[in-house]
Amino acid sequence: MPILSSIKNFFYAPEAPAVATETKVITGVDAIGRVTPFYSSSFGGDSFTARTDVNAVFYTILNAIQTAAKKVQWSVYKLEKDENAAKIPQHPLAEVIYRPNPNQSWTQFVETFIGRYLTRGNVFIYALRAESGLNKGHIQRLYIMPDTVEIVAENGWLGGIISYRVPNGSGYTEFAPEDVLHVKKFSSCDGLYGLSPISAMALPLKGIEQSLKQKIRILGQGGPATVYWTESSDNENVEPLTLEQEMQLNSRIVGGKSSYVTQKLDSTTIGLSPADLEILENIAADGGMVADALAYPSLLLSGSKSNTYSNYSEAQRALYENCVIPLLNELRDGLNQKWGSAYKDKAYIDFTTEKVAVLQPNTAELIKSAQSADFLTVNEKRKLSGFERLELNGDVFLLSAAVQVNEKLEADEPIGG
Structure with missing residues (x-):
């Protein structure tokens, strides 16, 4: 028995392989009445839920990060004797970052990576590699796998990955661990799956949804609610409206139709309650909370109207330093660590921010x-x-x-x- 296997068996007893499962469920509606699907994943009793339909604030931030990442240039480099890196335009890896697969450019590939990573907390990248010849192990194509990827793993904290698999309708398509790069967000449960930022921000996201729903309801009613009552004097004998009459009157007023009654009518506008006002004021606060969770400069959100040019420029720099560059570092380091050893010339993939004006x-x-x-x-x-x-x-x-x-x-x- 190999020494490594003996060490593993010392820490845990071999059991049947544990499989992580992921299912989609429908729970509730969003601010404008659309059903909100959730993506639930679990492994060994630990589970997390990630929304597949993000709200407006999260999408605004995500789109800003993806757009900023498109300005970063990628190349293939090799260290020289003086420890300076030199670009290698004619290299097999250069073809990969020019056209990772027939359906995507490298910019689209990076955009998809960031979107999946921030909404799911997990990204699975499949590398189609040469199986023989002088280029054995070299990457030929890169694909970002669907969200339905399941991890088949050994039990125990030292257990390795047996395979990755994707449901295909009649069964599963298996992928070898050496052909799949799994980039995941940190999870406190120490499971095989990363924790989705959306799951971690469930409370503030829900608060934003409720705030927007309240605002849409008020706008849909044409403003604050209005109450109508009959006006009478002491010498007038006015019969109260029946329940059916009140419902008919209410439906006509809400529907914008005219209603005629024999009594005099008067009306007044009722302002928003303190609770309603607090909900609306919390929209900006909840948006800032989402920005903080994604390390996004809240100064760049549209609610900040009084920013100076200097503050805006600093926020733009922070967008790259706190959001974009760390995300691209994870993609770069993952690719180089997973498949870089197949290239004997010590070439590696890297990016540069030389063309990003705000960072110069x-x-x-x-x-x-x-x-x-x-x-x-x-x-x-x-x-x-x-x-x-x-x-x-x-x-x-x-x-x-x-x-x-x-x-x-x-x-x-x-x-x-």
């Missing part, structure tokens, strides 16, 4: 800082300022005359002063 430093400030850095060579200053190196007289120090005179005085100064 101020060139004038960089040049000014480089000029005062006498401890840097000319080429080091040029690199700091974003310029190419000089082959001739670039690796020298330029010192000001004042510094040279000062060094001369210190050298000629007699010992003891």
Whole structure:
């Protein structure tokens, strides 16, 4: 028996493989009356629920993150002897990030990855790889698998993945663990599946839905509610309306129809209750809570109208630093760790934010800082300022005359002063 298997058996007793299941259920309606499907997943008694129909605030944030990610450029790199990375445009991996599969561009692939990751908490990526020849193990195509992926795993905390499988109507299609990359969100239950951010934010999302539902109801009724009553004097004998008459009158008024009665009518507008006002005010608060959970700068939400340009620029930088780049890091590291060893030339996939304007430093400030850095060579200053190196007289120090005179005085100064 292999040593690794012996170690595993020491920690747990072999049992029948445990299978994680996922089912879709229908529970309730959303703010405008549509049914809201939920996606429920479980493994070993632990379960979580992820909504498949996100609300407006979550979708706004998700769309902003996906749009920002499209500005990031991906390439294939290789480390040089001086530890600098050089692009390799002609490489098998370059073909993958140019056209991961016949149905998607790389931009669409990344967009789908981010969408699945933030709404489901799990992304399964299948790599169709060469099975033989000089390119054995090289990625030929990449596909993001459907949400119905099930994990077949061994029992025990040291248990490995047996396979991934997808229902196909009459059974399952099996996929080997070495051909599937599973990127998942952290889950406190330490299960095989990641925790969906939507599940973690169930309460604030529900609050937003109720707030929007209340607002839509008020707008649909043409504003605050209006009460109608009969106006009479002490010497008038007015019979009260029957229940049927009240219902008919109410249906005509709500439906916008005219209603005629023999008594005088008067009306007044009833303002929103404190509870209604609090619900509407909580829309912005709940939206900020969702933004915080996704590390999204709440300053960029449409409710913030009084932002200065400086604050907006800082929020844009935070969008990349807190949201976009960490997500892309997970995709990059996952791909390189899972299948990078198949390429013997140590090439790897990476991205750069050089074309993202909001992340670029101020060139004038960089040049000014480089000029005062006498401890840097000319080429080091040029690199700091974003310029190419000089082959001739670039690796020298330029010192000001004042510094040279000062060094001369210190050298000629007699010992003891």
